[in-house]
Amino acid sequence: MAEAETLIESLSADYVIGDKGYDSDPLRKQIRRRGAKPVIPSRKGIRHRRHDRKKYKLRNVVERFFNRIKHYRRVATRYDKTDPNYFGFVCLASLMATIL
Numbered sequence: 001m002a003e004a005e006t007l008i009e010s011l012s013a014d015y016v017i018g019d020k021g022y023d024s025d026p027l028r029k030q031i032r033r034r035g036a037k038p039v040i041p042s043r044k045g046i047r048h049r050r051h052d053r054k055k056y057k058l059r060n061v062v063e064r065f066f067n068r069i070k071h072y073r074r075v076a077t078r079y080d081k082t083d084p085n086y087f088g089f090v091c092l093a094s095l096m097a098t099i100l
Contacts, residue, residue, distance in 0.1 A: 005030055015039050015052075017059045023049075069093040 004022055008030055016031045017039040023046060031038040039056050042049045070076040072093040080086040 008034055011036065015055055017056060019059070020044075065094075065097065068097040072096070 004018070004027055008016065008027075011034055013034075013036045015038075016034075016036045018027075020041050020043045023040050023043045028038045028040070037052075039051050040049075041051050041056065069090065072089070074080070074089050075086075075093050078086060080089060
């Protein structure tokens with residue numbers, strides 16, 4: 001959960017979409033403090049919280065995109081030693097994934 005909080009610190013968004021694993025009161029409070037609305041379904045056994053189902057379905061589009069660029073072995077295994085080189089190939093893989 002600490003990594004999610006670190007990512008949200010510099011976030012500027014209207015909505016933060018996450019899966020059930022990110023359902024926690026501290027994370028939801030931090031999202032609201034940043035001026036965004038959490039779109040996170042409730043975990044089983046925890047009180048039911050409402051969320052925007054249409055926006056939550058968009059999460060699947062992002063996950064499918066990441067799955068597609070991970071087909072490039074160089075992205076999935078992070079062979080590049082420097083961040084700029086890795087980022088460059090992620091950009092190239094993203095371009096290839098959208099074209100093909």
